[in-house]
Amino acid sequence: MCNFNHPGSHDPAFAARLGAYRSRDPALQGFEREWVAGARAVPSRQVAVERLRLLGVLWGGGSEVTAVRSPRPARGRPHGFDDDPATRRLLRSRPPRAALAWVEAALGVTVTAARPLRGGSASAVHLLRVQRGSGGAERVVLRRYVRPELNQEEPDIAEREARALRFVADLDLGAGVATPRLLALDATGAHAGVPALLMSRLPGRVDWAPADADRWLERLARLLPAIHGGPLPPPGLIRPFAPYRQESYESPGWARWPSIWARAIERFHQPTPDGAGPAVFIHRDFHPGNVLWRRGSVTGVVDWA
Numbered sequence: 001m002c003n004f005n006h007p008g009s010h011d012p013a014f015a016a017r018l019g020a021y022r023s024r025d026p027a028l029q030g031f032e033r034e035w036v037a038g039a040r041a042v043p044s045r046q047v048a049v050e051r052l053r054l055l056g057v058l059w060g061g062g063s064e065v066t067a068v069r070s071p072r073p074a075r076g077r078p079h080g081f082d083d084d085p086a087t088r089r090l091l092r093s094r095p096p097r098a099a100l101a102w103v104e105a106a107l108g109v110t111v112t113a114a115r116p117l118r119g120g121s122a123s124a125v126h127l128l129r130v131q132r133g134s135g136g137a138e139r140v141v142l143r144r145y146v147r148p149e150l151n152q153e154e155p156d157i158a159e160r161e162a163r164a165l166r167f168v169a170d171l172d173l174g175a176g177v178a179t180p181r182l183l184a185l186d187a188t189g190a191h192a193g194v195p196a197l198l199m200s201r202l203p204g205r206v207d208w209a210p211a212d213a214d215r216w217l218e219r220l221a222r223l224l225p226a227i228h229g230g231p232l233p234p235p236g237l238i239r240p241f242a243p244y245r246q247e248s249y250e251s252p253g254w255a256r257w258p259s260i261w262a263r264a265i266e267r268f269h270q271p272t273p274d275g276a277g278p279a280v281f282i283h284r285d286f287h288p289g290n291v292l293w294r295r296g297s298v299t300g301v302v303d304w305a
């Protein structure tokens with residue numbers, strides 16, 4: 001969820017928010033110092049991921065805060081997300097024929113394969129293999145907003161994501177770092193059955209289990225100044241930031257530092273400190289599941305809905 005933040009709202013930029021509390025909360029001060037410095041004392045990959053989740057609370061909440069999780073991260077799933085059977089059927093099943101027919105008509109291709117991309121909980125995302133006439137095979141990404149309650153609450157969600165993708169297409173995130181390119185949009189679901197959009201497929205994959213957590217955290221953090229330092233969108237293009245209301249504001253059962261979680265949540269509910277800074281553009285859902293890697297380098301940032 002990309003937004004721009006303006007003075008007077010909760011500031012999701014971690015440096016501004018946490019920096020304002022340095023003299024008031026030694027625990028958060030130490031947490032920020034570990035994050036910014038690259039953290040020389042990371043006892044495990046799980047701790048590194050938990051840091052990012054905790055920062056998610058202070059950034060204003062994201063999917064890593066609200067998604068369904070196992071009580072403990074499942075083996076092989078260091079992010080802790082888990083799909084129940086109903087979620088798997090809704091999000092991971094093959095797209096219906098109407099959606100694939102829309103893809104074929106929009107791009108002038110034939111869909112030859114579809115594979116679900118795991119990790120998200122708000123939409124169904126599939127990697128499609130398509131054939132364009134006698135040419136070679138290509139891969140594109142189909143995102144469908146299949147949750148009725150979400151579509152009722154935010155009927156323009158696909159259109160908003162399309163506007164965001166067009167805007168971030170010119171965002172300079174550094175050499176070799178890309179954002180998905182919008183290929184087609186069905187804002188109302190008139191053709192695909194539900195609101196949907198097609199995007200280019202970026203190289204790389206999510207890395208939830210880095211071999212070097214220090215380097216991984218540092219490279220993630222380096223992306224934020226480029227995002228926050230970019231130009232603001234034109235008025236009305238992207239809505240201003242507003243915090244999500246969470247189902248629960250209690251520390252999760254798997255937290256290694258529940259007291260720090262409690263303090264972070266407490267700070268989140270307080271007014272924005274004076275001098276929070278000028279308006280900046282933000283990703284709003286920045287976490288490891290939305291960053292792609294290849295051979296140790298970041299290749300893309302996704303999920304700008």
